[in-house]
Amino acid sequence: LNVLVETCAVPQLLMGQILPGAFEVQPDATLRPDLVSDARIARRQPFTVVYRIRPEARWSDGVPVTARDFAFTHDVLRKHRPDSIHSERVRTVRPLDRKTVEVVLNAPWVDWRLLFDIVLPRHAVAGHDFESLWKGGIENPKTRQAIGSGPFLLAGWQRGRQLTLVRNPRYWGPHAAYLDRIVFRFFPPEDTADLLRRGEIDMIDGASPVLVAQALELHRQRAPGIRVDTVLGASWEHFAIRQGPGGHPALRKRLVR
Numbered sequence: 130l131n132v133l134v135e136t137c138a139v140p141q142l143l144m145g146q147i148l149p150g151a152f153e154v155q156p157d158a159t160l161r162p163d164l165v166s167d168a169r170i171a172r173r174q175p176f177t178v179v180y181r182i183r184p185e186a187r188w189s190d191g192v193p194v195t196a197r198d199f200a201f202t203h204d205v206l207r208k209h210r211p212d213s214i215h216s217e218r219v220r221t222v223r224p225l226d227r228k229t230v231e232v233v234l235n236a237p238w239v240d241w242r243l244l245f246d247i248v249l250p251r252h253a254v255a256g257h258d259f260e261s262l263w264k265g266g267i268e269n270p271k272t273r274q275a276i277g278s279g280p281f282l283l284a285g286w287q288r289g290r291q292l293t294l295v296r297n298p299r300y301w302g303p304h305a306a307y308l309d310r311i312v313f314r315f316f317p318p319e320d321t322a323d324l325l326r327r328g329e330i331d332m333i334d335g336a337s338p339v340l341v342a343q344a345l346e347l348h349r350q351r352a353p354g355i356r357v358d359t360v361l362g363a364s365w366e367h368f369a370i371r372q373g374p375g376g377h378p379a380l381r382k383r384l385v386r
Contacts, residue, residue: 130286131263132247133209143313146294147267147277150246151180151199160242164194164278168242175220176234178241184228185301188250188278190269196224201251203232209259214244250276280306289315318343326352 132144145153153163162168167181186194203222206215215222220233232244253269253276254262267283268275275282280302281294292313296306316324318339324330325347335341348357372380379385 130265130267130283131259133205133249134260143292143294144247146279146281147283148247148249149279150248151244152242152246164245164248170241171231173237176237176241178232178234178244179225180230180232180245182228182230183301186278187299187301188253189276189282189297189299190253190272190274191299192250192252193227194248194278195227195251196230198248198251199230199245200224201255202245202247202249205249205259219244248278250278281311284310291315322346325355 132148149163151163151165151168152160155161164182164186165180166183169179171177171179180196180199182194182196182199188194200222203215203219206213207219210216218234218236218238220235221231223231223233225231232241234241250269253271257270262270265286266275267277275284277283277297278301280297280300282297283292284295285291285293292315294311294313296309298305300306316330318337321330321333321340322343325333333340333344333347335344344357347355370376370380370386372386
């Protein structure tokens with residue numbers, strides 16, 4: 130469940146409910162400040178952004194979210210994700226005071242609001258081997274208590290079966306989460322058509338070839354109460370041509386390709 134390693138099992142959309150970032154994507158695709166109350170471009174050369182963290186923002190154990198959390202997150206990303214935005218675009222991240230952090234980028238960048246899509250609890254995980262953290266839960270390794278700064282906390286994870294979030298009782302936002310808990314159940318994609326027929330799930334979104342195949346099966350074998358909708362959408366195709374070892378010699382000729 131370590132969100133900063135490649136094999137993380139939790140989608141970013143879900144993780145934002147536990148460990149939110151500086152900004153939150155809205156339904157209309159705009160970005161709204163979340164952990165921060167204000168973020169502005171302070172200088173154009175070098176391109177510098179100053180984040181002001183909300184005074185009320187705190188972790189679920191009561192510790193305030195501070196500029197040191199932002200700087201720590203940057204350091205962890207640079208070390209463990211060399212392909213991250215922080216490694217490629219950010220020059221320095223420096224706390225100016227407890228609730229203000231300055232970020233200097235290598236060059237102007239229009240998507241600077243995406244820099245901190247997640248912020249880590251420095252007081253809980255600093256000094257621990259990050260590669261071994263959060264294998265089965267998102268928790269403070271010192272106390273073994275669930276930790277987060279979002280409206281929900283991770284209450285349990287049964288591998289291959291389900292993941293459960295519960296309301297964060299110390300959430301600092303404008304109101305507590307409306308739901309006591311959310312349970313995410315996992316199903317093999319190839320079983321979704323049968324699950325829909327049995328009423329165990331309510332919809333299939335054809336986001337992958339497997340799910341598209343399941344939707345087509347439902348279209349061929351209609352079932353009561355199920356409707357299959359087809360809509361236009363963007364699509365693209367490409368060919369990957371092997372010109373080197375293992376490729377056909379004719380493909381080395383530009384005219385053939």
